[in-house]
Amino acid sequence: MNMRQVLTASVVASALAVPAVTFAQQHSALTRAQVRAELAQLRAVGYHGDSETSYPVQIQAAEARVAARQGQTAAASSYGPGVGGSTAAGAGASSGAK
Structure with a gap:
C-alpha cells in the first residue's frame, strides 16, 4: 500500500469511529451515588x-x-388536577330546527 491508500484508510476508519464514540458518551452508566440512593x-x-x-x-x-x-409523592406535590386527554371527532352539533 502506498501512502495515499494508508491515509484514505485511516480517514475512513476515523469517520466510522466518531459516531460510535459519541453514542457511547450519550449513554452514561449510573454513578456510585445513584446506586447508593436507589439501595437506600x-x-x-x-x-x-x-x-x-x-x-x-x-x-x-x-x-x-x-x-x-x-x-404518591409526585401526586401530593403537583399542582392542579390530573389531565385526562380525550378528544371527540365527528359531525358537528345540529341546531334541531330545519
Missing part, C-alpha cells in the same frame, strides 16, 4: 436482600413499593 430507597420500603432464593420476587415487590411511594 429499597431499604426504606423493607427490602434487605436476605434470601437469594426469593430475590426476584422481593426486589420486584420493593421496586413497586418505591414506584408507588414516588407516585
Whole structure:
C-alpha cells in the first residue's frame, strides 16, 4: 500500500469511529451515588436482600413499593388536577330546527 491508500484508510476508519464514540458518551452508566440512593430507597420500603432464593420476587415487590411511594409523592406535590386527554371527532352539533 502506498501512502495515499494508508491515509484514505485511516480517514475512513476515523469517520466510522466518531459516531460510535459519541453514542457511547450519550449513554452514561449510573454513578456510585445513584446506586447508593436507589439501595437506600429499597431499604426504606423493607427490602434487605436476605434470601437469594426469593430475590426476584422481593426486589420486584420493593421496586413497586418505591414506584408507588414516588407516585404518591409526585401526586401530593403537583399542582392542579390530573389531565385526562380525550378528544371527540365527528359531525358537528345540529341546531334541531330545519
